Each structure stands twice: as C-alpha cells, then as structure tokens.
Amino acid sequence: xxxxxAAPVADVHLAALKAIAGPGAFLEGSDATRPYRLSWRYxxxxxxxxxxxxxxxxxxxxxxxxxAEHRIAIVPQAGNTGLTFGGxxxxxxxxxxxxxxxxxxxxxxxxxxxxxxxxAGVILQKIQEAAAAEQRLFPLSLGAQGxxxxxxxxxxxxxxxxxxxxxxxRALVLGLEVVLPDGRIWDGLRGLRKDNTGYDLKxxxxxxxxxxxxxxxxxxxxxxxPTASETAWIAVESPAxxxxxxxxxxxQMGDAVSAFELIRRSIVDFTIKGVxxxxxxxxxxxxWYVLMDVSSQGAPGSLYEPLSEALxxxxxxxxxxxxxxxxxxxxxxxxxxxxxxxxxxxxxAGGSIAHDISVxxxxxxxxxxxxxAAVEAAYPGVRxxxxxxVGDGNLHxxxxxxxxxxxxxxxxxxxxxxxxxxxxxxxxxxxxxAEHGIGRIRLEENHHYKSPVELDLLxxxxxxxxxxxxxxxxxxxxx
Numbered sequence: 343x344x345x346x347x348a349a350p351v352a353d354v355h356l357a358a359l360k361a362i363a364g365p366g367a368f369l370e371g372s373d374a375t376r377p378y379r380l381s382w383r384y385x386x387x388x389x390x391x392x393x394x395x396x397x398x399x400x401x402x403x404x405x406x407x408x409x410a411e412h413r414i415a416i417v418p419q420a421g422n423t424g425l426t427f428g429g430x431x432x433x434x435x436x437x438x439x440x441x442x443x444x445x446x447x448x449x450x451x452x453x454x455x456x457x458x459x460x461x462a463g464v465i466l467q468k469i470q471e472a473a474a475a476e477q478r479l480f481p482l483s484l485g486a487q488g489x490x491x492x493x494x495x496x497x498x499x500x501x502x503x504x505x506x507x508x509x510x511x512r513a514l515v516l517g518l519e520v521v522l523p524d525g526r527i528w529d530g531l532r533g534l535r536k537d538n539t540g541y542d543l544k545x546x547x548x549x550x551x552x553x554x555x556x557x558x559x560x561x562x563x564x565x566x567x568p569t570a571s572e573t574a575w576i577a578v579e580s581p582a583x584x585x586x587x588x589x590x591x592x593x594q595m596g597d598a599v600s601a602f603e604l605i606r607r608s609i610v611d612f613t614i615k616g617v618x619x620x621x622x623x624x625x626x627x628x629x630w631y632v633l634m635d636v637s638s639q640g641a642p643g644s645l646y647e648p649l650s651e652a653l654x655x656x657x658x659x660x661x662x663x664x665x666x667x668x669x670x671x672x673x674x675x676x677x678x679x680x681x682x683x684x685x686x687x688x689x690x691a692g693g694s695i696a697h698d699i700s701v702x703x704x705x706x707x708x709x710x711x712x713x714x715a716a717v718e719a720a721y722p723g724v725r726x727x728x729x730x731x732v733g734d735g736n737l738h739x740x741x742x743x744x745x746x747x748x749x750x751x752x753x754x755x756x757x758x759x760x761x762x763x764x765x766x767x768x769x770x771x772x773x774x775x776a777e778h779g780i781g782r783i784r785l786e787e788n789h790h791y792k793s794p795v796e797l798d799l800l801x802x803x804x805x806x807x808x809x810x811x812x813x814x815x816x817x818x819x820x821x
Contacts, residue, residue, distance in 0.1 A: 346432030369393040388431035399558040407525030418552035420494030423486040426781025456564040457533040462493025478564040481508035485682040499549035501777030506733030507600040517561035523808040552814040568637035573674035577628035577664040582707035601635040602733035616690025617683040694740040701772035736776035780818040
C-alpha cells in the first residue's frame, strides 16, 4: 500500500470542527479513537486526531462544508466491519473520520410500498428485526449483521448469503440521501421502482466506498416474510458436483432456492476446533459440502417433501453423496451459525491470505482446481481453504499458512499469492472483489487488472463529484 504523505490536519481546523460538531459529537485521543482506526482483518491501524459523530444529515453537511472549504480529507465510516481498509484513516494524521454510528433512526416503514427508510447508521440486524415485526423480510444477511451498519453495506455493495434469490445490496436500494463532497445534500429518498427522469444517480454511491460522498439515509426494499423454509447440509465430492446440484435444485424448486453455500472440509475442521459450540453435522467426513436454504410463502413444513424428493433424485443421479435436512429451527440456526463462524475458525487456524473473488458459476470448478494446483506448486503444504456463495459465483478462497510456518513469513508472500490467485480469476473473466470492495488493500491489484478505459472512467466520475479529492482519498481509485 502507498504511504500517506499528506500533512496532518492543523490544530486550528481540529478546533473549528469540534466547535461545529458540538459537545458529545466527537472523539479525540488515541484510546477513544482506536475502535474507529483499527481494522477487523490483519490488525491494520490508521491514525487520526479526530472522529466526528454527527447525529443528523444537517450536522454532517455542516462538517463536510468546512472540510471542503479548507480541503481537509474525510474518511466516512459506518460500522467499521469492512475487510479492505476502506473505512480506516491512513497513517499521517491527515484525515478526520466522520462516523454515522449515531445516525441510527428508522425513519419510516411503508407497508403498502414494501419499503423501509433508515438512517445510514442503523445496524443491519435492527432493520431485519423491524421488517420481521411487520411480517416482512429485508434479505441482506451476512456474518457481521449484528454490528455492521447499513450505510457501510450500501457503500460496499455488500453481498451475503441470499444474493442468489434477492440480489446484492444494489438490488435492494430504491433511494438515497447523500452529503456531497462540497457539503450539499442530495435528497434522492424516493421509494420508486420505476423512474426514467435521468441518470440513476444512486448507483454512483452504492459500492462507491465513500469516495463520492457520505450516505446518510436510504430507502430499502422489503419482501413478504417466508412462511415455509428448510435447511439442508449436503455432502458432495467436488465443486463440480455442487454446480450440478445448484442447477438441479433450481430446475426442481425454482425461486424457492434462496441460499446455496459451498464449503470445503478444511474450514469445517478449523471452525469446529477453533470456535466453541460447533459440531460436525455428519458422522462421516466428506471433502466438500453445500449448505442450502429453500423458502416460500407456503404452509410451514410444505417444502420438506419437495426438498426431500429433489435431494433423493440428486443422490440417484450421483450428484450428491449424502444429505441432512434440519429437523428444527434450532438445528437450522446451528448450521448457519457454523457458516457465520467460519471467518473466526479460519483465524484460529493461524491466519490466511484472503480473497473475495467471483467467476461465472460455470467456471467455479475449473477455478478451484487451477488455483489449488498453482498455490500448492508455489507453497507446498499450504492448507487449502475455500467457502462462499457458489449460487452467485462468489468464493472466499483463503489459503492458510503451511504447518510450521510463522504467520509473519506467510504474510510476506501476500502479494505473490494474490497475483497467483487473481491471474486465474481474470483468466476466467472474474472479479478480484465480489462483495468486500477495493479499499486500500486491493487498490494496486485493481489498477493492475482494470483497463485504461475503465480507470479513466472511474477517475472522471471521481473528479466530477469530488474535484478537491477530499472524500476517502487513496481508496478504490488512485488519482
């Protein structure tokens, strides 16, 4: 990563920003700001003299206007659960953090329009619970849902386990409110499913990683809450079988297939050993598994027989080796808890070099085989680790250090392993970041693989909206 060489924010500006924010709306000092500076992954810690915590959009705009006038760089932040250093300040004390964590109001729930309007700082799980209380579903679901905030989910275009049926965050957002880099407020909080009156401006900020403005509120789609659901843990011999199974399940159960996760045996072992409360779902050990959910608006239990029949047909066809359907809601939750704990299980195994990649679903098997062979050839004894959302082609391909290697030694190979894996991803016309974003950690790789035309277009958009370059500089796109 390139070092931040900008000058620290002057004391006179820090004092002015504190006065604008008001008492209780800022944090200073190393201990108080550390939770906003420290990344969840790899222990990266940036530096800032000031964390600003506005409560309203107007307060946010006032802070941004001052920063724009004096060209003070801003790092927008929501729940700080990102994995690519996109939400942390850099090293030189040259930026202030503007956190939306105090902006946590659910503004409106429109059941007739199936929408919910929320502040950017609302925790994802709170939105899910508010929808469920009205027999609605907000389908964005990921491991950090108890702490991540919707503004960050939108800014990174988060994916999660139900993209197969409902789409990623981009598909769930109807409108946004954004404080622009000059301090103006764009009010795009329209709950419309059709609007052909110009460019779809909200799409610039969804996945924009805070580089074009600070999202302060959103209008989100809701769906009928499923009344029937089943969860199955399925043993397969290979990723190729999982892709064949996905095709068979979609053909037989259609849109009822809502989640379809591919899981390598190694991550099951890591999670059982490293995270208390997890047990092996099957008596026999298999090389790969699929964790699948099906859901519908039918009567409770109505999907059990169709799912059983579909799995029996898959077994007869040789597509699967074994399958277990959860016998209760508690069993289903336990299976999903294991999936949610896999990141922690992987860390407990001694750390890994993580990749958040996507390829066409039809290329998944070839990608895994090629990546396994290439990484093994370069690093004999590497522990292969792979899990993810095979239903939408997104895999977390995370080689774990060989036994006997110190983590520091393995991390020295970070760039080389990235290049091995990402070259194979690009060969299959895939993406090096499917749902985590670019941030700082993928910045150089992104520039390596994107065409000059794409980079020119990205820079043109950045210059148009943020000509002074104060919004999250050094993230996603290098100017």
